Amino acid sequence: TAFTVTVDAREGITTGISAQERARTIQALADPTTTAANLRRPGHIFPIRARPGGVLERRGHTEAGVDLARLAGCTPAGVLCEIVEEDGSMARGPSLQRFARRWNLKCVTIADLVHYREVMSV
Numbered sequence: 001t002a003f004t005v006t007v008d009a010r011e012g013i014t015t016g017i018s019a020q021e022r023a024r025t026i027q028a029l030a031d032p033t034t035t036a037a038n039l040r041r042p043g044h045i046f047p048i049r050a051r052p053g054g055v056l057e058r059r060g061h062t063e064a065g066v067d068l069a070r071l072a073g074c075t076p077a078g079v080l081c082e083i084v085e086e087d088g089s090m091a092r093g094p095s096l097q098r099f100a101r102r103w104n105l106k107c108v109t110i111a112d113l114v115h116y117r118e119v120m121s122v
Contacts, residue, residue: 011038
């Protein structure tokens with residue numbers, strides 16, 4: 001995973017730790033007009049760089065998020081977060097499917113996305 005330096009947005013941020021301020025930083029990172037001057041270092045958001053070829057180059061969550069955004073016609077950026085179980089472990093497989101059903105969310109696997117991109121040549 002290609003981590004970069006942690007950042008916070010420079011404008012509209014106090015400590016950078018709140019969910020609202022983290023969301024503001026994420027919006028700034030997804031904005032193609034944002035420059036290094038618009039960001040403070042160190043910060044609370046950990047940007048990760050996706051491989052240019054997406055999931056066809058690296059079958060990772062980072063690339064999947066960017067590919068999904070690109071396929072939807074959005075800015076090629078994504079936000080990753082883990083769903084945490086009651087015991088503090090990361091949710092996987094069946095547990096994620098139950099979570100998705102409970103909250104009426106759609107699930108897709110990286111393998112599904114690779115297959116779609118290969119079949120559709122995108």
